[in-house]
Amino acid sequence: MTNKLIDKDEHIMEASLAIKAIAHPLRLKILCVLAGDELSVQEIVDSVGTTQSNISQHLAILRDKGVLATRKDANRVFYRIGDPRTLKLVGMMRDVFCST
Amino acid sequence: MTNKLIDKDEHIMEASLAIKAIAHPLRLKILCVLAGDELSVQEIVDSVGTTQSNISQHLAILRDKGVLATRKDANRVFYRIGDPRTLKLVGMMRDVFCST
DNA sequence: TCAAAATATAAGTAGTTGCTAATTTAGTGC
């Protein structure tokens, strides 16, 4: 019927928003260190390597778009990938960019 | 050894650049109408729906990043997806965003 | 050679993004 990969404008917009969320190197790296794991903000800061404020802002972007979910424990906040589609996307990135 | 999805910074940057290229709704739509096909600029303008100048500028972005390849025939220019990784990426988008 | 069609480029500008630095909020334990 059609050979277009995505044929509804609504799907285009949805995909575009999701892709934008992960198109920033710091955010992509955050998603990579969170793969499978659940980490506190400080652990993410240590792994990714920029300021706490900067990480916090990127976490907020990902959280607001529904990509990340959070859990609070005492005075720390733990983040994990809460959106299965994003997990799938990031996994696919590895196949495309990290294979021979 | 590691559970990170992508573990080299160089891969992160590479992936991030590629993702940025397709993160714009018009560019994603261009890639979708080009799936499999080879189309002239005017055909892309008609399919995607904005000005010729705007399309031309987005085509230039995709061309400069090596995503699209071109072929000139008379006074028309035909574009096609020239990067297999991008084709794979856009295909995967469909799986993620267009399934039940 | 001239007009028309197809595409590309350039200049200007509004809107967005991403950072830094400073401040604030919330929770813990003394």
Place this chain on the structure above:
DNA sequence: GCACTAAATTAGCAACTACTTATATTTTGA
């Protein structure tokens, strides 16, 4: 309550993006 740690928020600014409008280039065909 106070000091400390963890995290979020705010303000300001520099850089970048995407669009519009106008113009240039290339090719065709009469």
